[in-house]
Amino acid sequence: MSKISNDSPLIELKHLKKYYSIGKSKKLHAVDDINAKISKGTTLGVVGESGCGKTTLGRTLLKLIEPTSGEILFEGEDIAKLNNNQMRKYRKSMQIIFQDPYSSLNPRKSVYETIATPLIVNKVFDNKNDMEKRVKEVMDICGLPTRLTNSFPHELDGGRRQRICIARALALKPKFIVCDEPVSALDVSIQAQILNLLMDLQDEMGLAYMFITHDLSVVKHISDEIMVMYLGMCIEKAPSKEIFKNPIHPYTRALLSAIPVPNISSRTRKIEVVRGELTSPIDPVPGCRFAPRCEYSQPQCTGKNMELNEISPNHFVACPVMEKMLGK
Template identity: 65%
Template sequence: MSESLIQVKNLKKYFKTPKGLLHAVDGIDFDIKKGETLGVVGESGCGKSTTGRLLLRLIEATDGEVLFEGKNVLKYNNEQMRQLRKEMQIIFQDPFSSLNPRMSVSEIIGEPLIIHKAVSSKEELAKKVAQLMDTVGLTERLVNAYPHELDGGRRQRIGIGRALALNPKFIVCDEPVSALDVSIQAQVLNLMQDLQKDLGLTYMFITHDLSVVKHISNDIAVMYLGKLVEKAPAKELFKNPMHPYTKALLSAIPVPSIKNKKERILLKGEITSPINPAPGCRFAKRCQYAKEKCFTDDPALVKFGNDHFVSCHFTKELNNL
């Protein structure tokens, strides 16, 4: 049993708006084990990307703890954070907007090495950049190319190369393949899995594509309006989803078969506003099983079986446990 590299405790992020506080992330808890991948899924606006940025302190948390190797990084000063940046990196969703159009491939990948003074000469820098380009599958002839000259897959490889430059332990992958063609997606996902195996990387993989998350994740966390509604090992979640929202999500995956048609669970009702939300389950207004208790009491994230956590008042009844 590997130990946890990341531990998140009661993490919250509220944004001030003219109408009140928007609860983007509202008291979530999870661990990510060393060398493993936590997939985070949920519809747009559920707080996936905000959570990833909170872990790296790209935005500041309202409350809670983020423990990296047992130390709370939310308490770090500027110099400690500067050192931590070497250990924690991010791969962004859009490979074009996340790259400086005025910099060449070698300049983009080499920039972190220069900023953190990780190389002592131009020759060492060129050698290191060449190694990184080779690692992520970029040919040597692209060394002086610019992002606009390349396709989406190669641009994302530049982003991955830049993230790897300082030998990090943890990488937040913020929908890294959603902007790519399907065939290119597979190449990038296989590359990321190979890198994880070779370098012992730990990933938090944010996506809305359930087939992708099943392929790459050890554990999967399902988010809904800033809350964690279910978390389980990947195989367990797909085989035995327990939360009504997770069941609805999984029912939307297309099945390549005419005979075995599965029934689609259609969610009706309005989405709860994340601005000053009332007590109760955030999913209650769209849940066909909701009862009075769901609209008044917040459900806790409770453990069922082996590492399967569900946030629902009626988990036992709905799953015949």
Template identity: 55%
Template sequence: MNTPLLEVKNLKKYFKTPNGMLHAVDDVSFTLERGSTLGLVGESGCGKSTTGRAILCLTEPTSGQIIFDGQHLMKLSPSELRRQRQDMQIIFQDPYSSLDPRFTVAQAIEEPFRIHKLIMDKRERHKKVLALMDTVGLARRLINSYPHELDGGRRQRIGIARALALGPRFIVCDEPVSALDVSIQAQILNLMKQLQRELGLTYLFITHDLSVVRHFSDDIAVMYLGRMVEKAPTEALFAHPLHPYTKALLSAIPIPDIDRRTERILLKGELSSPIEPAKICRFSNRCGECIDLCKEEEPLMHEVSPGHFVSCFRASGY
């Protein structure tokens, strides 16, 4: 079957605030192929986590369509959605705050079975917990440890084991390594890559750090103030960034190469407010390439080279 595992169409998530509607996610569309990874990047508050949570229907989308393996999630009944969720999981940034401090490793990993009333036999569950610990590289001797007795890497392995418990095909990874030391980051990323190969997983990998997703993602999508502004295969995005915001993000990645060709682009101006944003380019007040049109109309995503989409009036193909 060649249909994508996930299709997101015109997804919007607005929050009511005392000052008006906050457009956290504003008309985002993309598809995700089976077994692939889409990196979702952008600065704090641009709507990455809200996009991930809305796709899993953990927060109710304002409008749009989420089609997972041919199923329209927003048309499912609550019980159908609960069943569907076994196939769609999430890994959080800070496993310490997402784990219950009173639960041992075993209790934390078997919680998804209890919630979904699966594997009721205690011995069977114990066997499954041990198998999951092996899968994520957690030593079996840690089975009765508590989260505070473990380091960040091991805690994140528990988070991954919990996400894998119900055998999902799709996982939203929300900054899964951002709280970890660099050496541990690499171990966890390698584990996730290995699991993807072995289990055929599809990832939406959320991060503010482009260097983390460079070697991890097949495609990268860049968000700015609730909008997706560019999406491309990873190498194309690094070789030919087209949106001025993407260029600024890439120029900020520290690289040890003294021959670096591009100067760091410092963003000037304030991030505009996500509340009732004007129908113009949301990046125009900070953009060095802005023309009059950018302050009159809102650019739409269009494909400028195969698989390379951008929403900028100035961008052309290459």
């Protein structure tokens, strides 16, 4: 797998925030102070329960949603404050694969028209033959037979629809793709095929991914690093193997314990049960947002926002209680 040094990441987020106005003065904190780096040829997995801000983070990163504040560095250039015209030259390099392949495809466009659209919009080819060659090339890369060229989305199964979405994203030869739960709407056997395709494409093209999902058993196999989000904030971040081997934050441990294990002996394993009410994401008070549901919560968990601290090489966690228990 091709990688560049951590000193020159392809994507870098610095204190990225996205707030939505609620009424006259209130703000919903959808994404709150996110810092992350993604290098060429690597995958950052973003996990958390529904409503934690994963999708908003991905779309804000791509400037499909305007950020409230913070920096989005793409190859060292801050694109956060660029307008739509200034963003055009970056669009080719930054693409997205949506969660539901059916709703993200135009039912009136054939497979060929769908994949050709970004090439036409960006005026990549002057010659129709060159465009047809590129469309067929991308279809072949994504495992779509030529006989499907004139087919429409309703005529195909979920796996082939998602392959069309991947082909559309690859048409412009991007460097970075946000994969927004690209396999959650598919059957398990098809999920494996799509994940293998994404990993093969990464190896061949050096693509960087942000892989958004709520399924930890999926993200384990595709991610180099995993970020755990809770109510808009990053609460733990570490290399994939490390976070599964040594989860620190109580919320991360609860997520991991919820992964089904197809083994009779697993009936005896401890399951971390999360109880209590969710903190409101509208103008949340300073402090750990997981504290009302955390069995380890102490007075020090309230009053100020928790900062990510490095407790071991490249393993960051925002939980002073667990840090103290570990002697960090």
